[in-house]
Amino acid sequence: MKPGSIVIVGTGITLGSHLCPLSRSYIENADVVFAGVADGITELWLQEMHPDVRSFAPLYAEGKSRHITYREMIELMLAEVRLGKKVVCAFYGHPGVFAYAPHKVIELARGEGYAAHMEPGISAADCLHAALGIDPGKVGCQYFETSQYMFYQRNTDPTAYLVLWQVGIAGDKSHARFATGAAYRQVLVDLLAGHYPLNHQVILYEAASLPFQQARITYLPLSALPDAEMNLKTTLVIPPARKLEKNHQVLARLALIRAAELEDAAAIEAFDAFEMPEGEYQADDISE
């Protein structure tokens, strides 16, 4: 393996409390740290852990495609890896959840023969499941990026939770905007109306990024989404609108398998329980 490495860590959502000890240790022992975090306060906090923290914030601009920004970020990180440095990049949340550059830089660095890996972090999803009391194991949960959900034919399951990320830029094809407007969201509402009644209660969720802030949890009818307040941190959560429906075909097949297992079990049990009636056979009878 060549000298030079990269580790991608997640700082979590809430400043100061979500960073795991392992990720902190990577930051403290790095040669250079890059920061793709949500605010300047988090950057200041990272600077307390390392003297050379380089922010990605100046690479973002309204009107500039985020694809260009991501390429620039990747090039900056790889340039330091190629110099043989131990590079750490801290992204907010979980660095591998709805994030392009972290996955791509790992792929490219590995392709060039450098050690590269990602440590998990606390995502907005983790905060959401805790704050809204949603257990994805209960009825299931679908995650989609909002614009992708709009641009492509997706299978919506109204018996599960539907979580739409980046709803604040719903319908943006330019990848260069920080917000879209009511007309774009109306298209989303019309699409969702194919699966949910317009008066269905949905949730706009924003986890607190600073310890003294409160999370925003706003319940509103689906029809009110176009005019609702949202920003780059808003996630839309749509609770199920229908009850789970049984899959009778699969249940019938499983019942047959179980019945066969029980019959087998009953046969084994009967075999084990069988006792040779005393004196009925002689040793000679068996050897025949």
Ligand SMILES: C[S@@+](CC[C@H](N)C(=O)[O-])C[C@H]1O[C@@H](n2cnc3c(N)ncnc32)[C@H](O)[C@@H]1O
């Ligand atoms: C590019 S993704 C990054 C997600 C991040 N990697 C994570 O693990 O949470 C940005 C989207 O994440 C969601 N998000 C980010 N911060 C959030 C917060 N504080 N509360 C709720 N959702 C948030 C929003 O849907 C936002 O549009």
